[in-house]
Amino acid sequence: MALQKTLYEFLGISNRGNSNKFFKNEFVFTNNFIPDHLIGRKKEIDAIAKYLKNVENTNKHMLIFGKTGTGKTVVVRWVMNNFGDGNIIYKDKEKIIYKIGDKKGIVIYLSCRQYPTRYRVVNKIAQIISESDKKTQNWSKEIERIRAYSKLLDFMIIILDEIDYVDDKDNLLISTFSRWGEIEENTICSLVLISNKIHFLQELERRAFSSFQCLQLPFYPYNAEELQQILEHRAKLGIKDGVLDDEVIPYISAIVSRESGDARQGIGILKLAVEIAGIEDADKVVKRHVDIAKSYGNLSVLFGETITSLPYHERNTLKAIALLYLENNNMITTGDVYKKYKELVGAAVTQRRIADYISDLTMLDIISAKEVSRGRYGRTRIIDLKYPPEMILEILKDEI
Numbered sequence: 001m002a003l004q005k006t007l008y009e010f011l012g013i014s015n016r017g018n019s020n021k022f023f024k025n026e027f028v029f030t031n032n033f034i035p036d037h038l039i040g041r042k043k044e045i046d047a048i049a050k051y052l053k054n055v056e057n058t059n060k061h062m063l064i065f066g067k068t069g070t071g072k073t074v075v076v077r078w079v080m081n082n083f084g085d086g087n088i089i090y091k092d093k094e095k096i097i098y099k100i101g102d103k104k105g106i107v108i109y110l111s112c113r114q115y116p117t118r119y120r121v122v123n124k125i126a127q128i129i130s131e132s133d134k135k136t137q138n139w140s141k142e143i144e145r146i147r148a149y150s151k152l153l154d155f156m157i158i159i160l161d162e163i164d165y166v167d168d169k170d171n172l173l174i175s176t177f178s179r180w181g182e183i184e185e186n187t188i189c190s191l192v193l194i195s196n197k198i199h200f201l202q203e204l205e206r207r208a209f210s211s212f213q214c215l216q217l218p219f220y221p222y223n224a225e226e227l228q229q230i231l232e233h234r235a236k237l238g239i240k241d242g243v244l245d246d247e248v249i250p251y252i253s254a255i256v257s258r259e260s261g262d263a264r265q266g267i268g269i270l271k272l273a274v275e276i277a278g279i280e281d282a283d284k285v286v287k288r289h290v291d292i293a294k295s296y297g298n299l300s301v302l303f304g305e306t307i308t309s310l311p312y313h314e315r316n317t318l319k320a321i322a323l324l325y326l327e328n329n330n331m332i333t334t335g336d337v338y339k340k341y342k343e344l345v346g347a348a349v350t351q352r353r354i355a356d357y358i359s360d361l362t363m364l365d366i367i368s369a370k371e372v373s374r375g376r377y378g379r380t381r382i383i384d385l386k387y388p389p390e391m392i393l394e395i396l397k398d399e400i
């Protein structure tokens with residue numbers, strides 16, 4: 001298969017084995033997995049749980065901030081999963097409806113990466129609170145819907161994860177909810193904003209929004225010891241016994257703590273090192289596999305910056321090409337890309353435009369396109385990827 005060849009050539013390893021042979025549960029390496037216990041975040045867990053409980057005090061909002069991979073998302077989701085205070089009326093991963101004393105309220109969680117415009121955020125909040133999939137396509141109507149439901153409640157806590165993804169330059173989103181009580185006097189509305197930016201508050205001020213009164217909860221990068229515990233826990237759940245050389249986890253933890261303290265990076269390197277050892281048909285995962293995984297990771301970060309900053313159509317064109325590779329198609333023509341693109345985006349573009357996007361990607365050296373003659377059918381371009389399609393799809397996974 002074209003894809004496999006590309007990836008292995010890229011990693012400089014020979015393909016003899018099976019990338020999955022060392023795993024017992026790959027799910028634990030994904031972002032959707034929430035461990036039953038978290039390492040080194042007791043203080044943060046307690047602060048968030050207390051916040052959800054002390055609804056009388058929640059006229060102050062909360063800001064959770066810290067670099068990526070410091071556990072912000074997993075801690076909040078863990079607290080929601082394990083929330084047992086008060087009288088719980090309903091609970092799922094998007095919301096908890098509960099009573100504290102005689103006050104009834106709701107906690108709503110949403111990740112703005114999935115809802116990157118203000119309209120989509122309020123629409124999603126309205127959908128969650130009203131339990132209906134309706135879309136009005138209108139900001140004010142969505143706010144009215146939320147108001148109608150919030151009147152039935154004493155408090156409403158809205159957790160907006162990855163708030164940095166929302167385009168809210170004039171602060172309409174944040175100000176609407178942070179000043180909810182000015183209109184809806186009987187409902188306390190609290191925002192919990194989660195940001196990867198260390199200077200989020202300063203940025204709000206720069207955007208002329210300085211009235212955001214909040215409790216601040218910083219998340220700091222993990223040190224080597226914490227990373228080691230996180231990785232050991234994950235390895236126990238996801239990797240078969242006796243597969244990892246003893247040096248592997250301390251080695252990854254040392255590299256990652258020096259570089260970023262990002263648990264996601266550590267987990268990613270561990271998983272890839274195990275896959276590479278599987279592909280090589282090695283007996284064990286050793287430091288060398290970690291080194292290969294690390295250099296692949298470095299490249300993927302650099303390359304990721306290039307391709308996530310491509311315009312929308314070029315990103316989709318590239319995604320179409322990567323998908324064609326995965327479908328075992330090793331003679332990809334402009335016509336194939338055109339068909340796949342339409343399937344993906346559903347938009348009316350011409351084949352001519354797709355050919356332009358392909359030229360742009362060629363110029364950036366992400367793909368190559370070789371003109372070949374097809375006899376009486378004229379000339380066509382055969383497209384080849386210069387990077388592994390898995391890497392491309394992984395980078396574009398949340399982007400399009």
Ligand SMILES: Nc1ncnc2c1ncn2[C@@H]1O[C@H](COP(=O)(O)OP(=O)(O)O)[C@@H](O)[C@H]1O
Pocket residue numbers: 029030031033034035037038039040041066067068069070071072073074075230263264267
């Ligand atoms: N304290 C922890 N204990 C166990 N796993 C953790 C911990 N912190 C982070 N992780 C894991 O690291 C990855 C990144 O964490 P995440 O919460 O998504 O970071 P952030 O939201 O700060 O970018 C996830 O897979 C998560 O499960």
Ligand SMILES: [Mg+2]
Pocket residue numbers: 072073074161162
């Ligand atoms: Mg997060």
